[in-house]
Amino acid sequence: MKAYKLITTVLLISAGLQTAYTQVRQTPKWLDTAVFYQVYPPSFKDSNGDGIGDLKGMLQKLPYIQSLGVNVVWLNPCFESGFRDGGYDVTNFYQVAPRYGTNDDLKELCRQAHRLGIKVCFDLVAGHTSVDHPWFKSSATDTTGIYRDRYVWTNSKQIKPEKFVNGGYNRNGTYLKNYFAFQPALNYGYAHPNPAHSWEQPPTAAGPVATREELKKIMAYWMEQGADGFRVDMASSLIKNDPDFAETNKLWNGIRNWFSGRYPEGMLIAEWSNPQQAIKAGFMMDFLMHFNTKGYPSLFFDDTAVVLKGKDPFFSKAGKGNVTEFVDSYLHHQQSVGQNGFIAVPTSNHDFQRLRSGHRQDVKQLKVAMAFLLTWQSVPFIYYGDEIGMRFMSSSLPDKEGSVLPDDLNPGYRANRAGSRTPMQWSAAANAGFSAAPAQELYLPVDAAPDRPTVEAQDKDNQSLLNFVRQLIVKRKAEQALSNKGELKILYAKKNEYPLIFSRFDKNNRFLICINPADKPVNVTLPATAQTAVPVMVQDCEVTVTNKQMRVAMQGVSFGIYKLN
Incomplete structure (x- = not known):
């Protein structure tokens, strides 16, 4: 059996109150030196010429990923989907989307990644499905079937509380959405159900219990196929009306105990952006990024040609930033998390602008940012293309599979995430080596700039950003002081x-x-x-x-x- 850390007592600090949190935690030892690489599947590498990245394309590029020195790759959702939110509207949790390949292709990707010393993290959309999922279709028409309580429905179409949707279904009721209207919330229960609202079931009711068991079934299925763990989308959203997250903590701690007992080497990562809360809930790692918690935007978010706006970031030539906002936030969370988990700080991701965005455009600036991100104590997450300095494409791009954020999140501003999802730039070949398809058939347009960075060019240049990132990762892996557990x-x-x-x-x-x-x-x-x-x-x-x-x-x-x- 491989070594694990056993942490029996961790000091948690929340809202200025100090309490003892006693629970055995098992964190896989390999996380101490983990460096992640995030792949957005439709934009990474197309192997069959249809203009969309796929699993066989990723398989072809595993040696490149290995060359970076990373030891974990995180894949955004690659399961059957309506693709109205980039795969986060799942229609079948047990099948790979045909545009990406087959279940066997995904199993082979995991096998070959493991052969190269790379673990594979799947994206788990735990809180909702697509309205096209068979579960939802059944619940929308049948109030007596096994899926009648898989979602949250009122008992009348005339009753439409906040965040509920009247979708015109046969069922006499409205349903609760989790994000977009086409993403109905799965029913994990309400922490404080209102007795007057029959749809607000406690987490112990039959419907929420069945949903929780199905989630474990999904996780077990993919772990048996070769996955090494999960990043959980919108991890804090499952239990409703839970302001202090008491029931949410029970839910995830129960899943963590089951998961670590069955898969002791498996990873469980939250998209919560509140590490002190996520680790308390049972996760091994959480991000410190663009929502819920201060800090990350003050490092990188500009107000020009971006997805999410900020002002005077620290990483800007203007020199008007305030680094203490990030430092104070990080230290607060780290003091709470202690040795019981990890905090991740990404270069960027699929939901907000790339590292190369706004007024941060030249290689010298990007090297300074990478020097920080790859020596800081947090677990590094490199978003595909950031290692070569791919631009955030701020020019006019389509609303591709829900890439434009809802108006209520950004009133009066068209925040389009597509600019961070453009195809990976591999070479000087057509379509930057991403695909053999005609340009008009690509998932998204490739950066057309004549000086666009490519892997091919930077691989040959010892002074390139790509080789700089490789050198930093080599140094981080070689020195325990620079690792995720260094002080x-x-x-x-x-x-x-x-x-x-x-x-x-x-x-x-x-x-x-x-x-x-x-x-x-x-x-x-x-x-x-x-x-x-x-x-x-x-x-x-x-x-x-x-x-x-x-x-x-x-x-x-x-x-x-x-x-x-």
Whole structure:
């Protein structure tokens, strides 16, 4: 049996109150050094010339993924779907969508990934289905069948509470949506059901219990086919009317105990963006990103040509950012999570703009951002194409499979996620080597810029962003101090000031990391904590150590990684 960490007591801090949280946690040891690579299936590699990426295309590119040094790949949903929300409207949880291939293709992808030392994380849409799912169709017509309570229906079409939809079905009722109207919420119950509302069932009712058991069945099925675990979409949304997440915690802790008992090497990751809450609920990892929690937008979100708007990000040449918003938020969550789980900070993902967006466009800027993301304590998630500096395509793109966010989320602003979902740029060949299909048949248009980055070109350039990212990952994997479990200490982080300086360390080694995204020189003097600072990877940064002082001199748009002795 492989080694695991047994954590019996973890200190949780929530809303300023300190309480003891006692529970045995088993976290697979391999997560200590995990570096993830996210693949958006229709945009990665097309193997059959139909213009849409597929599983055999991913299989062809596994050696490239391995060359990055990552050891986990996360696939966005690849199951049968209505594709009105990019696959997050599932119509069959047990079958791969024909446009991507077959179940056997997915099993083979897992087998070959494992052969290369890469684990595979599936996307699990736990909170809803498509209105085209057979379960929903049955529940919409039959109030006596086994799926009558698989969803949440009122008992009259005249009753339409907030977030309920009257879809014109035979059933005399309206249904609860989970996000878009075509995504009916699966019934996991209400934490505080209103006795006057018969549709608000407790989590212990037969309908919610059956839904929970079906979720476990889906998870078990794919784990047996070769999956290594799941990233759970909208993980906090399952139990309704649960403001303190008490019932949500019971639900996920129960699933975690079952899952880890049956698959002790399996991963369970939340899309919650509230790590202190998600880890308490039983997840092994959660993201700190663009919703629920402050911090991530203040690092990267600009207000020009983006999906989700921000103002004065820290990673901008303008030098008007405030890094303390992120640092304070991260430290708050990390203090709560402790050794009981992990926090992930992604380069970007399919729901918001790429790292290369807004005013952050040149390679020097991107290297500074990557130097931060791949030396910070959080688990790295690299979104496909960010490693070569693919642009967020802010030009006019179609609303592709629900890529435009609902108006109620962004009033008066057309937020189109398609700009982060354009085809991977492999080479100088037609369609950037993504597909042999005619350009007009591609899933989305390829970046047409003559200077678009490609894997082929950057692979040959020792100074490219691609090879820089590879070097950072090699260093992170080689040094325990830089791994996901290495310690973190903030040495310089002040409101509205640059740079950010922090150390990563373990009992054997210490590293100094200096980050200056601003296009202006900065100088900082710190107390000396070492005799020497040996450069490891540096861009326009110099550190001088005397008996009592450590002087950091940085040019504009610079970084420095040093080993302290």
